[in-house]
Amino acid sequence: MKTTTNKETEVWNRVARIHDLADSLEEVAYLRSTGYNGEKDYIYYDYIYKWSRMLKCCKHLGLLGANKTIAEIGGGLSPVQFMLANHGCNVINMDIDFERTWFPTQGKYYIRASPQFIAESEKNATRIQYMRGSVFDEIKKIPSNSVDAAIETCAIHLFIGDGRNGLMDQIARILKPGGYFISIGDVANPHLGKCDHEFQYPKEMAQALCANAHLQLVKPYDYETWEKELTDYTHIIPRRNVDYTELSLLNMKNDPKSIPYNNVPTYPIHLWTATYILQKDQEV
Numbered sequence: 001m002k003t004t005t006n007k008e009t010e011v012w013n014r015v016a017r018i019h020d021l022a023d024s025l026e027e028v029a030y031l032r033s034t035g036y037n038g039e040k041d042y043i044y045y046d047y048i049y050k051w052s053r054m055l056k057c058c059k060h061l062g063l064l065g066a067n068k069t070i071a072e073i074g075g076g077l078s079p080v081q082f083m084l085a086n087h088g089c090n091v092i093n094m095d096i097d098f099e100r101t102w103f104p105t106q107g108k109y110y111i112r113a114s115p116q117f118i119a120e121s122e123k124n125a126t127r128i129q130y131m132r133g134s135v136f137d138e139i140k141k142i143p144s145n146s147v148d149a150a151i152e153t154c155a156i157h158l159f160i161g162d163g164r165n166g167l168m169d170q171i172a173r174i175l176k177p178g179g180y181f182i183s184i185g186d187v188a189n190p191h192l193g194k195c196d197h198e199f200q201y202p203k204e205m206a207q208a209l210c211a212n213a214h215l216q217l218v219k220p221y222d223y224e225t226w227e228k229e230l231t232d233y234t235h236i237i238p239r240r241n242v243d244y245t246e247l248s249l250l251n252m253k254n255d256p257k258s259i260p261y262n263n264v265p266t267y268p269i270h271l272w273t274a275t276y277i278l279q280k281d282q283e284v
Contacts, residue, residue, distance in 0.1 A: 027051075027052035027053075027055040027056050027059075028048065028052050030055065030083060031048050031051055031052055031055075031079065031083075032048075033113065033114040033116065033117040034079040034082070034083075034113050034114075034117055047078070047153070047154075049273065050153050050154065050184045050185070050273060051078065051079065051080055051083075051153065053184050053273075053275055054080055054151060054153060054182060054184055055080070055083060057182050057184075057275065057277060058070075058084070058149070058151070058182070061149070061180055061182075061277070063089070063148060063149050063180065064084070064087040064088070064089065065087065065088050065089070066088040066089075067088075067090075068088070068089045068090070068148045068149070069089070069090045069091075069092065069146065069147045069148050070084055070089050070090070070091055070092070070147060070148060070149045070150070070151060071091075071092040071093075071094065071139070071142060071147045071149070071150040071151070071171075071174060072084075072091060072092065072093045072094070072150075072151050072152070073094055073135055073139070073150060073151070073152040073155055073156070073167075073171070074094065074095050074135060074152055074153075074154075074155030074158075075091075075093040075094070075095055075151075075152075075153075076093075076095045076097060078153065080151070080153065081093050081128050082117075082121045082124075082128070085121070085124040085125070085127035085128050086117075086120045086121060086124050088127075089127065090127050090128075090129075091127060091128045091129065092129045092131060092142060092147065093128060093129065093130050093131065094131045094133075094135050094138040094139060095131075095132065095135070096132065096133060096134060096135070097132075135155075135167065136163070136166065136167065136170075139167070139170045139171070139174065140170060142174045143174070144173050144174060145173075145174070145175070145176050145177065146174055146176065147174050147175055147176065147179060148175075148176055148179050148180070149175070149179055149180040149181065149182065150171045150174065150175060150179075150180075150181045150182075151181070151182045151183075152182075152183050152184070152185070153184050153185060154184070154185040154186060155185070156183050156185060156209070157185055157186065157187075157199055157200065157205070164208055164211075165208075165211045165212075168208075168209060168211050168212045168215065169212050171212075171215070172212040172214045172215050172280055175280040176280070177280060177281060177282050177283055178279065178280060178281075178282045179279070179280045180218075180277060180278065180279050180280075181209075181215060181276075181277075181278040181279075181280075182275070182276070182277050182278075183209060183275070183276040183277075183278075184273065184274070184275045184276075185273070185274065186199060186273055186274075187199060187200060187201060187202045187205050187273075187274045188200060188201050188202075202274050205274065205276070206276060209276055209278060210278065214280050214281045215278040215279070215280055216278060216279055216281075217276065217277065217278055218277050218278065218279045
């Protein structure tokens with residue numbers, strides 16, 4: 001079996017994301033206003049996809065609006081915090097580092113961002129609270145039952161074993177009854193025989209995220225029809241060793257927006273991107 005090279009994976013990721021992003025045009029347009037619009041910038045095809053999924057999840061779950069409090073775990077300087085604040089949310093951003101250059105804090109935003117986005121973000125900057133330090137330490141400072149949602153993009157897989165279980169316990173603690181936890185990140189392709197040590201297979205990740213008895217996976221039924229056929233996790237993109245005869249999961253075989261057969265790679269893709277949505281018990 002041929003081994004996937006970084007170049008092959010990158011090319012396939014770009015093709016896949018161009019098609020998947022077509023289903024999140026509003027979210028992508030908003031993200032492009034932040035300055036992430038360079039066609040040669042790999043981040044456009046990777047994190048733009050993940051951030052657009054995050055915004056779409058928040059929108060469908062009714063989390064974009066005034067008086068909503070959202071805790072972003074390991075948010076760093078991603079544009080998600082600004083976009084949530086610009087929708088009226090109060091954001092608590094926990095990370096060990098806020099010094100990277102893409103989105104400097106203190107009102108200095110990404111240099112390619114649109115004037116409208118900069119003006120809007122500066123106006124709403126007071127809605128963002130920064131908690132710098134270990135996520136384990138900072139999340140303990142947040143009162144119990146105080147946030148409507150907790151979100152993370154490509155951070156939770158960095159916590160393993162008891163560390164992840166402890167973090168999930170804290171997430172369950174700070175969520176209001178009925179609150180949501182949204183996790184979007186990379187998982188290992190279950191069709192491959194070997195899993196890199198820092199990643200887990202989709203079902204294993206789902207089980208790890210549900211370690212706390214007060215959190216349960218939910219299905220966002222108001223998503224588009226082609227997203228409704230779900231497994232234990234709520235959404236995956238076709239970044240994998242694809243056989244179109246087996247793509248019942250996303251109904252892409254009969255989807256006019258699907259990638260043509262001749263664009264499907266014959267080599268194994270090591271990672272998928274999975275979206276997990278969990279909800280806390282209504283009564284705890």
